[in-house]
Amino acid sequence: MATSTSAGQNRRDFVSDQDVRWCPGCGDYSILANVQRVMPDLGVRREDTVFVSGIGCSSRFPYYMNTYGFHTIHGRAPAFATGIKVARPELSVWVVTGDGDGLSIGGNHLLHSIRRNLNIQILLFNNRVYGLTKGQYSPTSEPGMRTKSSPQGSIDYPIDPISFSLSAGATFVARTIDVDAAHMRQTLRLAHEHSGTAFVEILQNCPVFNDGAWSDLQDRKTRVESSLVLEHGKPLVFSSKGSLKGIAVDQGVPSVVELADDDDPVERGVVVHDEHCETTSYAHALATLKRPDFPLPVGVIRQVEKPCYEDLLQQQVEHAIEQQGVGDLGDLLCSGDVWRVD
Amino acid sequence: MKQVHELDHVAIRFAGDSGDGMQLTGTKFTDETALAGNDLSTFPDFPAEIRAPAGTMAGVSGFQIHFSSRDIHTPADEVDLLVAFNPAALRANVDDVRSQAMIIVNSDSFNTRAQERAGYDQDPLPGLRRRFQLVEIPLTTLNREALHGLALTQREIDRCKNFFALGLLCWLYDRPMDATERWLCSKFSADVLEANVRTLRAGYAFGETTELFPTHYSVPAAAIEPGTYRNITGNAALAWGIVAAGARTRRPVFFGAYPITPASEVLHEVARYQNFGIKTFQAEDEIAAVSATIGAAFAGHLAVTVSSGPGFILKQEALGLAVMVELPMVVINVQRAGPATGSPTKTEQGDLLTAVFGRHSQSPIPVLAASTPSDCFDVVLEAFRLAVKFMTPVAVLSESYLASSAEPWKIPDVESLGHSEVVFAEAQDHEEFQPYRRNPETLARPWAIPGTAGLEHRIGGLTKQDITGNVVYEPENHQNMVNLRAEKLERIAHEIPPVQVEGPEGGELVVVGWGGTKGAITAAVEEARSAGHQVSRIHLRHLNPLPADLGDVLQRFRKILLPELNEGQLALLLRAKYLLPVQTFSKISGQPFKIWEIRECIEATLKEDL
Ligand code: SF4
Numbered sequence: 001m002a003t004s005t006s007a008g009q010n011r012r013d014f015v016s017d018q019d020v021r022w023c024p025g026c027g028d029y030s031i032l033a034n035v036q037r038v039m040p041d042l043g044v045r046r047e048d049t050v051f052v053s054g055i056g057c058s059s060r061f062p063y064y065m066n067t068y069g070f071h072t073i074h075g076r077a078p079a080f081a082t083g084i085k086v087a088r089p090e091l092s093v094w095v096v097t098g099d100g101d102g103l104s105i106g107g108n109h110l111l112h113s114i115r116r117n118l119n120i121q122i123l124l125f126n127n128r129v130y131g132l133t134k135g136q137y138s139p140t141s142e143p144g145m146r147t148k149s150s151p152q153g154s155i156d157y158p159i160d161p162i163s164f165s166l167s168a169g170a171t172f173v174a175r176t177i178d179v180d181a182a183h184m185r186q187t188l189r190l191a192h193e194h195s196g197t198a199f200v201e202i203l204q205n206c207p208v209f210n211d212g213a214w215s216d217l218q219d220r221k222t223r224v225e226s227s228l229v230l231e232h233g234k235p236l237v238f239s240s241k242g243s244l245k246g247i248a249v250d251q252g253v254p255s256v257v258e259l260a261d262d263d264d265p266v267e268r269g270v271v272v273h274d275e276h277c278e279t280t281s282y283a284h285a286l287a288t289l290k291r292p293d294f295p296l297p298v299g300v301i302r303q304v305e306k307p308c309y310e311d312l313l314q315q316q317v318e319h320a321i322e323q324q325g326v327g328d329l330g331d332l333l334c335s336g337d338v339w340r341v342d
Numbered sequence: 343m344k345q346v347h348e349l350d351h352v353a354i355r356f357a358g359d360s361g362d363g364m365q366l367t368g369t370k371f372t373d374e375t376a377l378a379g380n381d382l383s384t385f386p387d388f389p390a391e392i393r394a395p396a397g398t399m400a401g402v403s404g405f406q407i408h409f410s411s412r413d414i415h416t417p418a419d420e421v422d423l424l425v426a427f428n429p430a431a432l433r434a435n436v437d438d439v440r441s442q443a444m445i446i447v448n449s450d451s452f453n454t455r456a457q458e459r460a461g462y463d464q465d466p467l468p469g470l471r472r473r474f475q476l477v478e479i480p481l482t483t484l485n486r487e488a489l490h491g492l493a494l495t496q497r498e499i500d501r502c503k504n505f506f507a508l509g510l511l512c513w514l515y516d517r518p519m520d521a522t523e524r525w526l527c528s529k530f531s532a533d534v535l536e537a538n539v540r541t542l543r544a545g546y547a548f549g550e551t552t553e554l555f556p557t558h559y560s561v562p563a564a565a566i567e568p569g570t571y572r573n574i575t576g577n578a579a580l581a582w583g584i585v586a587a588g589a590r591t592r593r594p595v596f597f598g599a600y601p602i603t604p605a606s607e608v609l610h611e612v613a614r615y616q617n618f619g620i621k622t623f624q625a626e627d628e629i630a631a632v633s634a635t636i637g638a639a640f641a642g643h644l645a646v647t648v649s650s651g652p653g654f655i656l657k658q659e660a661l662g663l664a665v666m667v668e669l670p671m672v673v674i675n676v677q678r679a680g681p682a683t684g685s686p687t688k689t690e691q692g693d694l695l696t697a698v699f700g701r702h703s704q705s706p707i708p709v710l711a712a713s714t715p716s717d718c719f720d721v722v723l724e725a726f727r728l729a730v731k732f733m734t735p736v737a738v739l740s741e742s743y744l745a746s747s748a749e750p751w752k753i754p755d756v757e758s759l760g761h762s763e764v765v766f767a768e769a770q771d772h773e774e775f776q777p778y779r780r781n782p783e784t785l786a787r788p789w790a791i792p793g794t795a796g797l798e799h800r801i802g803g804l805t806k807q808d809i810t811g812n813v814v815y816e817p818e819n820h821q822n823m824v825n826l827r828a829e830k831l832e833r834i835a836h837e838i839p840p841v842q843v844e845g846p847e848g849g850e851l852v853v854v855g856w857g858g859t860k861g862a863i864t865a866a867v868e869e870a871r872s873a874g875h876q877v878s879r880i881h882l883r884h885l886n887p888l889p890a891d892l893g894d895v896l897q898r899f900r901k902i903l904l905p906e907l908n909e910g911q912l913a914l915l916l917r918a919k920y921l922l923p924v925q926t927f928s929k930i931s932g933q934p935f936k937i938w939e940i941r942e943c944i945e946a947t948l949k950e951d952l
Contacts, residue, residue, distance in 0.1 A: 016800065018812070047795045052637070055803075063800050063813065068792040070640055071802025072633065073663050079630035083637025083645070084792070086621055087596050091641070091792050109633075112626035313621055320616035327618030329589035330756045332582065337521055338572040338753065339377050 009040040016066040022057060027178035027204035031125065032064055038185045039067075042192050044092040051094045052081040054101040057132050057206070058125040061096040075106025078113035078122065082309075085118045089310040092192070093120040099140040100130045103159055107139075114168035116309040117196045121188075124161055124199070125178075127206035128213045135209035147209075161201045162287040162301060166280050171196035173283065173301045177227075178204045179218050183298065190300055196308055217296060226291060230299035232275045235265040238295045246270030247294070249285045256294065275303045344550070345557040351410035352515065352561055353418035356507070357435045358427030359396050360389055360403040363504040368405025369748075370508055370525065374517040376573050376750050379563025380409040383861065384748045385417035385934070390603065390686045397459040402434040411562040415861035417747065419936040423514075425507055427451060427481070429460035436470070444475040446510075448503070450482035477554050481506055488544035489537050498534070502541045509545025516560040519546065569752040576715040576744030576858075577604070579751070580648070580674060581611035583722025585618055588644055590723070590761035591730070595620040596638030596645045598631040600653060603686040604742045605676040608648045628653035632660040632673065636735075639669040640801075642766060642791035644726060648674040650742075651693050652683065655700065661735055662701040665827065667801040668778075668787050670729035672722065674738045676745050679932040688932030689743035691857050691907040697737040698886045698915070704824050706831045708732075709886040711739040713860035716751035718744060721883065723759060730762040732834055733786035739885075741858040741907075743934045765789070770796040777801060777811040785830040835887035841895045845871070845878035848898030851948055852878040854924070856885055856912055859905055859935055866940035875948055885912065893920040903927060903947050905940050 014036040022028045039049070049067035053059035055074035062069030068091075072080045077095045085093045095113075102110045102124045113122070129147070130136040137147045137154040140161065144153040165173050172194040176187040184202065191198035203214040216226040225240045228247065236247040237259065244259040248269040257268050266272060277283065283302040289295065321327075356364045356371075365386055375382050387404040394401030408418040420440040426432035428451040439445060447467070457465060470476050485503035492499070505522075512519050519542060526538050549555055574582075588595035597620060599609040613622045621643075625631035632647045639645035649657065654675040664671055675697065679688040697709045710725055712718040718740055725736040767775075767788035777799045778787050790797040799811060807814040808822055843852070845867070855863040860881050867879045878899065882888070896902055896916070902924045904913045910926030917924050927943045929935055 018800075045795070047798055048793055050641075050792050053802075062802070065800075067798050069798075069800035069802075070637070070667075071800065071804065072636075073659055073803060076629060076633040076660065079625065079633035080637035080640075082623070082625075082630070083596060083598065083634030083639075084641045086623055086634070087594070087638040087641035087643040087645075088792065108626055109630055112630065313623075317616045317619055317621065321619075324617040327585070327589070327615055329586055329618075332585060332615070333753045333756070334570060334572075336572065337373050337377065338570050339379070340570050341379065341566045341568050 009046060011037050011040060013046055014039045014066050016064050018063045020064050021060065023208050025207040026057070027127065027206070028058060028061070028125065030178045030181065031123075031184070031202055031204065032061065034181050034184045035188065036065070038188045041189065042092070048090065049092045049094070050084055051096060052077045052084065053096040054106055055132070056098040056101040056130070058096055058098040058204070059101060075101050075104070076109055077101070078106065078109040081120055082113055082116070082118060085120055086310050086313060089119070089314060095120060095122040097122065097124050099124065099126045099128060099161070100138045103139045103161060103164065110164070111168045114165055114170045114197050114199060117169070117171055117306050118310055119195055119197070119308040121191045121198045121200065123202055125202050125204040126161055127204045127210055129206050129210035131206050131209055160287055163284060165199040166283050166287060166302065170199045170302065171306050172198035172303050174198070175201045175203070175296070175298050175301065177214065177217050177223075177298060178202055180223070180298075187299065190303070194303060196306055216291065217298075226295055228289065228295040228297045230273050230275070230286075230297050230301060232273055232300070235270045235272050237265050237270060240295070247289070249282065252281055252285050254285050254289055254294065275300045277302070278304060344555070346516065347557045347559050349559050349561050350412060351408065351414060352423070352559065353406060353408040353421045354423040354425070354511065355404055355406040355421045355435060355438070356425045357402060357404040357431035358504070359431070360394060360401050361396065362403070362427045363501070364403045364405050364427070367504040367508050368407060370522045371511060371517070372407050372573060372748055373521050373525075374512060374519065375407065375409045376571065377521055378517055378561075379566065380411065380561055381414050381564040381566065382407060382409040382750060383414055383417045384408070385743070386746045388687055397428055397430050397456050399430050399434050399461060402431050404431070404435060409561055411564050413564065415865040416934070416937060419938055425511070427504075429457045429462055429466065432466060433460045433462060439474060441473060442475065444477060445470060446477045446479060446507075448481040449478040450480045479510075479554065484544070484548060485541050488541045492533050492537050494533050494537055499537065502537050505538050506541040506545035506548075509542040510549045513546045513549030514555065514558050516558060566750070567752060571750045571752055573748045574716050574719070574751040575746055575748045576712065576718045576740050577607040577676065577746065578611055579716050579718035580608045580676075580722055580740060583719040584612055584646055585615050585620065586719065586759055587723055587726040587761065588618060588620060589756075590759050591644060591726070591764050593644045593764050596623065596635060596643040597621065598623045598625050598635040598638070598645070598647045599649065600625050600628045600631045602628070602650045602653045604678055604745045605648045605650045605653075605674070607745070608674070608676070628656040629660060632657035635671055636660060636664050636669060639664070639671040640667075640791070642789070644730075644764075645670075646672040646674065648676070650676050650678045650686070651680050654693060655696060658696075658700045661707065662703070662705045663803045664735040665701065665705045665707060666803050666806065668733045669735070670733050670789065671735045672725045672729055672738060673735060674722070674740065676740045676742060678742045679930070685932045687742060689741050689858065689907065689934055690930060690932065691739075691741060691859070691911070692930070693739065694856075694885060694908065694911040695914070697739055704828070706827055706886065707735050707737055708831065708834055708884075709737045709739065710883055711857040711885055712744055713857060713881055713883065715744050715747050715749050719751075723761065727760060727762045728834060728837070730764055731786065732784050732830055733789060734830060739857060744858045766791050767794065767797055769794050775799055776809050778806055779809050780826070784833055785826060831887045835890045838884045838887075838889055840891045841880055841889045843878050843880055843895060846876060847878070849876055849878060850899070851876070851901045851903060851944065852880055852896065852899040853940070853944060854880045854882065854896075854902055854904045854912075854916070856882045856906070859907065862935040862937050862940055863905060865937040866944060869937065869941045870944045875944065877944060882912075885915075888915075888919065896920060896922055901925065901947055903944065905929070905935060905943065907934070
């Protein structure tokens with residue numbers, strides 16, 4: 001086995017010797033390839049990198065990364081990652097989860113890990129179905145979806161991962177698409193650069209149980225019309241049916257503005273994307289943009305700075321040492337009321 | 343000067359409303375008693391409800407202390423003095439008072455309304471005068487008089503009356519009050535300090551001058567092994583054991599927990615020691631607490647999580663993962679009475695089988711149990727030692743009874759505390775790293791922590807291939823891994839010390855116990871021996887695996903009696919494993935065993951024909 005050096009890591013260094021066992025055509029392949037490709041650019045040695053997952057198709061991910069990896073139990077990956085990051089803040093910790101793992105059984109841990117703002121990356125592969133257990137509806141499935149467990153159609157209202165993460169106080173929220181390699185790599189880079197919990201929803205196709213759930217975004221031909229590519233400082237414009245359109249937001253309610261060729265979008269009320277906006281109402285408004293009435297926003301929705309949990313904890317430890325001196329067991333045992341028997 | 347009467351042991355109980363400061367009063371009396379050199383044992387009994395209605399039975403809080411000039415093992419079956427601050431406290435506790443013993447009541451609180459709230463339909467005091475030495479003292483009035491003129495509200499003044507009673511008892515049993523006064527000075531200032539000190543001294547002076555007490559008592563110091571001592575509760579000992587494990591191995595500690603009665607004090611206590619480099623994580627729930635703990639273990643920390651029954655059960659799936667990935671960690675369960683929410687502050691030993699078998703499939707983990715408050719310290723240290731040496735999660739069982747009870751503890755010499763050297767697998771670049779290649783002696787796999795070049799590897803819950811740790815589904819491999827995990831526990835059985843029999847090595851009867859019943863069993867066996875019976879005693883710390891020689895030792899006795907605060911869980915294990923006729927003596931009332939209960943059972947068992 002070749003040992004990595006800090007310089008000169010390449011994609012192959014991050015590929016483990018395990019056979020990849022997803023179904024042919026699964027969106028996870030493309031995500032894996034792009035993660036392996038982007039890792040060498042991040043400046044982190046592979047031995048300092050840990051991938052943590054729960055249970056589900058996506059959660060097989062760590063086995064295929066030649067880093068440290070921990071395939072844990074259903075829904076709890078964020079909690080395991082919390083322990084790892086708190087213990088060893090210098091490690092680069094990545095959580096890989098899915099819509100069922102992260103938002104159903106593990107919703108509580110996802111919520112709390114995001115709110116604590118540990119400096120980790122959480123990649124949620126959203127295929128809107130339970131794949132590993134063979135096709136039941138998931139918490140992001142559309143109402144009415146017929147599956148083996150919902151023969152008359154699902155009567156659950158779905159949860160939106162972006163709104164969820166924003167409500168939990170996420171300091172970095174982004175969305176990308178399994179087959180859009182360049183966009184995904186760019187998003188992963190930004191997620192890694194961010195100091196704090198970086199939550200990335202990756203729209204992922206499950207060709208076996210929910211084929212085409214994101215087809216208009218995956219198809220190169222329709223992607224331009226179906227997605228709103230977010231760029232900080234640029235107006236929210238997209239082209240649809242050959243014409244330019246923009247998104248205006250009035251009192252939190254978004255609407256589509258038709259733009260003529262010589263219109264200044266900003267003058268026409270189109271919003272300029274500000275990912276650093278302190279209040280979350282703007283980001284929440286973006287999260288309400290859904291197909292087919294709106295293009296789906298992709299890219300960084302929100303990025304703000306806040307101290308990280310593990311740093312605050314480390315500061316407390318240092319402060320305690322400053323105040324009380326390094327703990328001494330003998331002194332502790334003899335502290336308070338003690339007496340001698342001779 | 344009044345007459346002084348010498349006693350060799352006394353049990354007293356303070357009882358009042360949960361707002362009356364009974365736990366504090368009891369603790370301070372305990373501290374003074376320890377400094378006076380007595381052996382002692384305490385038992386606090388407080389309500390689960392934080393704010394039960396004042397003056398009702400549900401709100402009664404009690405604190406019992408037994409102190410002696412000789413070695414004692416329990417807080418005593420019966421009390422020799424009850425101090426009852428109100429009718430409810432009297433009603434809740436009077437049945438535990440020895441006949442003709444003394445009861446001090448706060449006569450100010452005995453009015454019709456208070457009696458009704460306590461559920462008395464008439465004044466209970468006249469009836470008690472015949473059965474007990476009843477001393478009626480207007481504690482509220484006397485306290486108010488003592489604090490007259492201080493710039494405090496009536497409420498603030500009334501809150502001090504427990505210290506009047508404490509002062510009175512210090513006089514009655516000839517205790518010093520210096521430690522209490524020192525403590526007050528460190529805690530309070532200005533008028534509040536003045537008020538507490540003044541009423542404490544007023545209580546003492548009242549004892550000297552009143553005609554209610556013609557005599558007072560002294561309990562001479564016990565003959566105790568030389569050394570430096572302190573009082574310690576089980577929960578504090580657990581916390582200090584955790585601190586000690588980190589200090590001895592010079593490894594950082596990660597402590598993950600979710601608040602739960604009666605284990606929260608361990609969380610509070612450990613959280614105070616950040617200057618030891620300990621990272622305390624209050625998780626969003628019990629599952630996150632254990633999961634983060636396993637994560638920290640993976641990252642190379644000494645990792646521990648603490649809970650009680652309802653939380654312990656929630657941790658089981660993650661513990662199964664810890665078994666599969668063979669990472670060292672400690673999980674502590676301060677057991678409480680169940681099932682379900684049960685009685686959160688009451689004691690029980692109901693989680694033994696959960697600890698041994700609580701995970702799905704064959705998922706063995708070592709289980710140790712603490713037997714006294716101070717033993718909690720040693721057990722936690724041993725749990726860490728086994729966890730690290732054998733690369734396994736280890737469960738520690740404590741009990742609500744041990745958690746809040748206190749006893750004098752001879753402070754150990756730090757250098758004498760045993761521990762396992764933590765050895766991480768080292769960076770390598772020559773060969774494929776094999777995460778499941780085992781130490782041939784202990785069967786421990788290497789502890790290879792992130793950050794080490796060349797050891798990048800993946801672990802998880804899927805069935806592991808021997809040596810490589812790769813995911814495989816081959817039948818022979820699965821059987822082999824199950825066998826290896828079981829064999830690891832066998833190796834531990836040979837690591838732990840052989841069974842110690844107290845008393846004859848064989849004979850008619852052995853009383854076997856585990857956990858917090860040790861004090862009551864020891865005292866009962868001593869009493870049976872004084873009555874001329876030949877009885878031996880074994881107390882087990884290691885419940886999984888059991889000591890390797892236990893079966894052989896038990897064979898040497900005709901009868902085996904096993905008192906447990908459950909329906910016979912250890913007895914079930916011993917019968918199944920050794921095919922021996924173990925007799926259960928079961929009690930599940932949320933209360934510890936009384937000595938007499940076990941003594942009577944010993945006598946009855948000896949009489950029985952097998
Ligand atoms: S079931 Fe769906 S999500 Fe799972 S591996 Fe197959 S294609 Fe991918």
